[in-house]
Amino acid sequence: MSGAQPGMIGTQPGMSEPLLVLDNVTKNYGAIEALKGISFSIGKGEVVALLGDNGAGKSTLVKIIAGGLEPTSGRMLFEGKEFLAKSPAEAKAAGIETVYQDLSLCTNVDVVANFFMGREITRKFLGVPVLDEPAMEQVVKKALTSAGTRIPSLRTNVEHLSGGQRQAIELNRFVHFGGKLVLLDEPFAALGVEQTRRGLDMIRQVASQGIGVVIITHIMQQAFQVADRIVVIRQGVVAGDVARNKTSPDAVINMITGETLAGAGPAG
């Protein structure tokens, strides 16, 4: 099989229907073309590792899918339907969860408030929605315990927590809320060895529930450990789209640095 033939998009063997299809998505910042036309797809329950050098356009792409940026042209299909999120709220409503590179936590409130940011559990009191703190605390406690994350008190403000603990909150948040597609932008940058291993397990576990996962990483080893498919972006275009078991780290590095032709596929 040779990675990125147009006909192969979203139809890799052993994979169900495509969840998200990107078709020639571009993004210009003034005269600068950050994305020159990206096309690939993600299946349900599939883990796609998005690789590329600094400035290749990975984070831009993630922001476009997550509703933080609007593409200049091109189209996306989500569950077979035309899709364009104008805001993160819309993407979230469609079932797309995102964990960003720079952490998206409010350090001035506690762990529980951050976990439920924007979708607090409430009960009505005289018709007014009131935060149901005990219920939320229960859920967070359960989610963090089952993931093996230890945080001394769920009621401490996040500003008092370590980088690893903060990232753990974000990771557990997406595992809990799930959705249909999860985008992870360098999620393990602040994690230790053991926490990273657990994080990778979490990703597999999430994917096994039929959720699509896109993970951006710089670390080749992580990509090979967790991904079903590896997509390489170079200078704003897809430079390679290959199944993990059909390629090798060296081949992928060549795609990233551009030593093989675009879309040349696996080396073995």
Add this chain to the structure above:
Amino acid sequence: MNPRTRHALEFALDNLVWFMLVFVLVVFSIFIPNYFQLGIFANIIEASSVLGVMSIGLALVIITGHMDLSVESVAALGAMAVGILFCSAGIGLGVQLHPEWLMVPVSLLLALIVGGIIGVINGYLVVKVKMSAFIITLASYIWVRGLVLVISGGRSAQDLAPAIRWFGIQRLLGLPLTAWIAISCFVVFSLIMAKTPFGRHLVMIGGNETATFRAGIRVNRNLVIAFVLAGAIAGLAGWLLAIRTSGATANLGVGLLFNAFAAVVIGGVSLKGGVGTLPGVYAGVLLLSAINTAINLMGLPANFTQVIHGMLVLAAVLLDAFKQTIRQRLA
């Protein structure tokens, strides 16, 4: 450090301003003759109602990480609108409604709407034009006060309709109804901030606006609502001010903004946003009022108040920095 001392310390830090208030009241009661009287304490609460209400709106906007310098002028505009319609002397038109009590909701609604409109303008400009709230509300501070001068021609309205003034005269448990209105505002907005998703979102927006946007919270909508609330609350403060002075003058409430700022900062609200609670702000308001009363009782020239307020604000900011260091040690 064991968890219990840690909890006690955090509790003390969170409620520092209340301890300060109690401390100041005890010291004044001991050292100033005639200070320790129920009437004096009632007076402290009564004298702080206008400032208190105005501080709520200001605090809301500061907690979301923005700023509203226009609250003082908006209060004056609300008071002038009520004064012109319902006063019978000066520039007052002496509008009469039947039954008389109808003037209460109508005048109140008028003040709230006038304030709310200025709030919409402020909020819209901050959110859509993405200019600094400081500059936009500074402009409002100036042009709204100008508007007060224009519609009043620099003159004043006197003799507010008795049905409205009733709120400033009628007492319940030793406090005039205007003071109870201020207290209920603090209770209601404290609950909104602490217990509802809306309040929680405002605090989180103040902490990290990008994160809340990414989490799908409608940041712009929430910000506009905060500005509208601040405007409407300032309008309410103006309504109370009109009742208190039984009319409105063109320079009504000048200088209140700085007292409101002082109260908010002393009350533990960080100007960086995301930190602070409304009960703390109320304690800050009462603290200022308690000190004013002490200065009056001691027979010091009133000019001293400003010096002392300035020092208090300075002390509050220093204290805030000091609290930060302690908290970091606790973590």
